Amino acid sequence: MTTKFIFITGGVASSLGKGIASAALGALLQARGFSVTLRKLDPYLNVDPGTMSPHQHGEVFVTEDGMETDLDLGHYERFTGINATVADYVTTGQIYSNVIAQERKGVYLGATVQVIPHITDEIKRFILNKTANTDFILCEIGGTVGDIESLPYLEAIRQLRNEQGSERTLFIHLTLLPYIHTAEEIKTKPAQHSVKELLSVGIQADILICRSDRLISIEARTKLAQFCNVQSADVLAALDAQTIYHVPLQYHQAGFDQRVCKYFGVNLDHHPINLNNWQNIIERIENPTYSLTLAIAGKYIKLKDAYKSLIEAITHAGITAQTKIELVWVDTEQLDDIHHHLNDVDGIIIPGGFGTRGIDGKIAAIKFARQNKIPTLGICLGMQLTIIEACRNVLGISDASSTEFGQTTEPVIALMTEWLDPLLLIQQRNNTDNKGGTMRLGSYPCQIKNNTNAYSAYETSLIFERHRHRYEVNLKYKNQLEEIGLIFSGMSPDGQLTEIVEWRDHPWFVAAQFHPELKSLPFKPHPLFKNFILAALSYKLETQK
Template identity: 55%
Template sequence: MTRFIFITGGVVSSLGKGLASASLGALLQARGYTVRLRKLDPYINVDPGTMSPYQHGEVYVTEDGAETDLDLGHYERFTGVAANQADNVTTGRIYQTVIERERRGDYLGATVQVIPHITDAIKEFILAGTEGHDFVLVEIGGTVGDIESLPFLEAIRQLGQELGRDRAMFVHLTLVPFIRAAGELKTKPTQHSVKELRSIGIQPEMLVCRCETGIPEGERRKIALFCNVRPEAVIQAPDIDNIYNAPIMFHAQGLDVEVLNHFRLDSTDEPDLSRWRLIGERVGNPEGAVKVGIVGKYVGLPDAYKSLAEALRHGGIANNVRVDVEWLDSEVFETDEGAVQRLEDVNAILVPGGFGERGAQGKMRAAQFARTRQVPYFGICFGMQMAVIEAARSLVGLNDANTTEFGPCQDPVVGLMTEWEREGGQKERRTGKDDMGGTLRLGRYPCDLKEGSRVAEIYGSRSISERHRHRYEVNINYREALEANGMVFSGLSPDGRLPEIVELSDHPWFIGVQFHPELKSRPFEPHPLFASFIEAAVKQSRLV
């Protein structure tokens, strides 16, 4: 029997519903249950693929090529369960589905309305493919009170009635602010948030209360009394320095015990949290530290590179060191000649993905600095392309080398491929007239590694599979000229048409990848490229 836990948020956004959901999933796994996590997003975009990182943060890509909310990254990192297209839905996608059905005549001439047609479509999404899982955790994005969230809240209200208490539970995450001037915690925002939720027919069985410090017993009982929950079901969620301590913290507060008690399941045995304690120990007590400079376009909002930052931390865990990140705006490198000197004190340089010409020259300057100064360099997606263009200009002498993403050029070292193969030989095609959201190469693709290459040694394999999200590709026609000048094409698509990895043969560690390895990194299984990159940074730190 599959049980559903619906997780809502109130008072303010960005309280950490995704981390709370992921932590609960991890705790249930530690007790031997199978879990699946899903996210309902109330915005009208069909998916976050065309949204600015400053608006939405990182776009997380699944194995099957879905562009999803960054919370799915938390789900995967904490539970190891691979997400897919069915695990994230938006208002836009729901309405698109309903309108397509209406146009086909599926509703037999009925007047299409939010209730029941939109809410029924939401319920279909929640229930689809959940067979065989003990628990499905469903996070509702946004904040209770938002007009956009109402259809989703109505849908889970209906499901709660249809499934019954034995199969459904409502958890509400709120804020208990501390007013420093008064020296008091205030429970009123939580009371109002629950009142708002109850006004639409949902009574939460548990409250998870975000706070700077602990909540005294008196305040917990007050919250329980006014919100109609048991005091034991008021769970504290104080701020913590290390997100990977969250499962341990939530277990100490009784989160998993209360969930099991609600479903009348045995909660007497302790969950096995040994691996979480090990991760906490590694993060809390490193043997040293390295500094990595990230030269990107969206550094004003670190959530734009959420998986990247976590993958670097995983690389630090693998090497038992703390990774300090210095966020560097690539545009500054274009306007300030002396800005590149800020890379003097970093132990490694990472240039991440991005779209558009803004900041591109700055990324090339960072790649050139790493190449000439023998500093470990990791170029991901756009960061690989900029490194290849820089090498074509500086090493091969192609002064007009560029990417057609910025317009026509004499030497299109990077350009738009019109056809490629998926695993199994299936062909995919695109044209310049496709919708913006339909021109990307998305999801898992295979890659063959060159025997004797650095990446083959790092992976310990000749065949790998990684997740992609990009439009433009390095032009294979320039391979011979670049390899003659030391840039090895060490990873190719199985048909040999698409360069996936480049590396410099005469450099301590200089690797560019077309894919996004950060999406597959886990705290318990750091991605081999990030583990190796941080190892190179450790060696570099000893040379300084």
Template identity: 60%
Template sequence: MARFIFVTGGVVSSLGKGLLSASLGALLQARGFKVRIRKFDPYLNVDPGTMSPYQHGEVYVTDDGAETDLDLGHYERFTGVSARQSDNITTGRIYRDIIARERRGDYLGATVQVIPHVTNAIKEFALADTASCDFVICEIGGTVGDIESLPFVEAIRQLRNDLGRDQTVSVHTTLVPWIAAAGELKTKPTQQSVRELSSLGVQPEVLLCRCDRPLPEPEREKIALFCNVRKSAVIPALDARNIYDVPLQYHEAGLDDEVLHAFRMDDAPRPNLDRWREVMDRIDNYESEVTIGVVGKYVGLPDAYKSLREALIHGGIANRAKVNIQWLDAELFEHEDSSLAAELEPLHGILVPGGFGERGSEGKIAAVKFAREREIPFFGICLGMQMACIEGARAAGVENASSTEFGPTEEPVIGLITEWMSKEGLQERAADGDLGGTMRLGAYEAELGHNSRAANIYGATRISERHRHRYEVNTHYVPVLEKTGLVFSGMSPDGRLPEIIERPDHPWFVGVQFHPELKSRPFEPHPLFASFIDASLQQSRLV
């Protein structure tokens, strides 16, 4: 039977519960255990698919087409275990399902309440499909004391009673702030947070204390005394120089040992952390540097491109290179007096990422043109590939080339897709339908042309990648684009949907309709990112 670890947070948000869950999963996995990580999100949205990146950060997409919290990206990158739709639940999804049951009469006339109906639904989610796991780590979003989180905390309280204390452990993250005026770290916020959690019926066994400097022994003893845990279970969590050092740092601090002790598993195998040491060796002892410009519309919030940033770093790891990322607002390149050349000239590679809407599109097209004409390595992802096709069409004389996503157009090089084939059969969507969950989502296969750059990079002619988009390249314009040297080197198996474009006469010019960043790992960098960084390194030697 699987053992459950419940991760909660207190005092403030952004304490790193996601990285804690991912790192703990990696540490347990390094000991030979099978791990699954799940996220409970308290917000009322059914999923984050319709939320602005400025509100929520990126939307992470799983193979089975779920739009999920970005923390699932951490889970996948750190453990290599592909997340599923069943690994992320929201309050909105729970209430939607419960109301649907109530309307059908499934509750047989009972009064539907938070307890037991909502909490039972949360427990069902936590327990589902866990038979093959040794450990299930459940991260509770938000902060203890938030009204939205209360049903989730109540559910884990019930689960601890249902499963028994030998099968469940609570890990609580808190803040130990440095007060400059007093010249000391303060433990009271941690004490109050644990007291709040305990008042809800959940006594944590392990505390992860975020602080910006070493936690002195007297403070650890004080926290242990007031929070009813042993001193060795008060784990200091200092800011790490790199997120991939966090598993090593937490192991050194004793996190995995304390969790296993709480499960009475002190005889568990020691972890093999060689691959994490290798990753950090490549990061710390890089042999070259490269500068990549990301021309996007959400550059004001780094979390909006979280997986993209990590995938670029992974490409650097593959090449023993440090990747310096410059985040460039595409809107700045839409004005006549824009500093396009000044900003892009020093770059060794240009990447145009995915996105939605017209804002910044002309700036992205300008960046594509600059990369094509100056022969700077270019990587277009999703909307970035579409902008490359529009730029190519305009260069071929189709002056009004555009996308129907931006409004009516005489030359719809990019158009709304209303039907496509999936593993489940024909998928159909209406132009005026709901926005949530109505895109081409999840993993789809593509066939690559023999001897194409894409096939050489992948080392295969059939691949599977994750998608998240509503619009596709209009194949009516393929002959026009091919005359300009643009090659459609990847297509859907039925030959209807373009998946990859490239320019053989360019040092490195590749656009993809999917999101390869979602499948990149620090110990297994995605081949497209590894190749892009390699080409950018070659460009850096020419500058």
């Protein structure tokens, strides 16, 4: 089958769910036996989202090969099970950087470098790269139609339609149909204007996906089809879903994958769909046997998208355990509320983060979990603070800290160059240094000790997990910590980098330097989250006796 290209744009408003729509369509095409690749083109000028505030942008998703990307790539992976790569994500910053680098090398032979053709050609090169062995390439265009930043991307895909032909390219436009309460009706005018805006740059939408919080009447669909120059059958409803894992089934029921296949001339009889996996997931979500209350003690809780993969990993483990999970969000910048919020929970998660804000609250939560024997999972900074808390409150090293937080005489956590050289007691980076590209990113190996909770979870001694951090555990304190019961249960194969620690005399307290949430799938929950949920269930049963 010749590779087909599907371009997903959005209009009227942001945050309508282009990422979920792309991921769901990818999953549906997979369920018909096709191979898919999902990509995102982000219009902002940052080279990557690594330096962007979680409060504004949400989490940074990290791929196996160490690319910092938008959180939508997490949805792509979770819905399709296909690992994203550096070839699947690009920003305007990267596009312009590549073009300017080529101009400096004289690649353009003295030509005046312009948005058209040089920027649009670079965008097209990204879209067409590594596409030969895939049936469908789904490209989500970030932002909203009408944004100045999106124009080069829209021009590039317009050109691709001409170059590849309509038989190989499909334009899907996701839009909003707001309900006006005073008029008691759904309004189609914003969607019409959005399609008109798209048409003004030379792109005619082939399929409309209409977000709505209620059923869309036949009259509204007919009106949209008439004014937007599409068939009525290609105006599809995307109603609010109970969970994102309901979306593939809802889209299938709306006819999304059928209309895409019809557009490309695919014989559906030759590609029947198998949605058993998705139906099984929904069955478990809607019919839980157990319930748990878990606390997430973090500092980015004002925007839950900052913990998107974490939330989904918890959901995946709950699905497998047929457990409904209620999350309690604990703001670690509010010290007075820490113990109050943690008193009645069945498990505690200490997530990752950067900087000094909320550190004391996280350490207080870790101490509470350790002393009260509450099942706990620490992630990245959560692991580093587990080390610091043990040094301060059990070993009695009051100045134990991380050089990330400033000068300290006891650098328990530091850059490797710092703790390998005892003369370097403060971090050497300063505010004038570049922040991007200085971290341990992507997949790294970890050797796990036998007879540990980590080994029980993974059931293997060698694992590979994704990282996103700068600082490492100073091994100077390893022997002292193991003597008090904090076991270094996972190390890099060369024994230099700490990957997992856990408390020996505790029902279940495991903290990992890596981000296990990035590899969790609804069909295959991550082992650490799965065992954490099982430990929390056991804890709840014990406390209820």
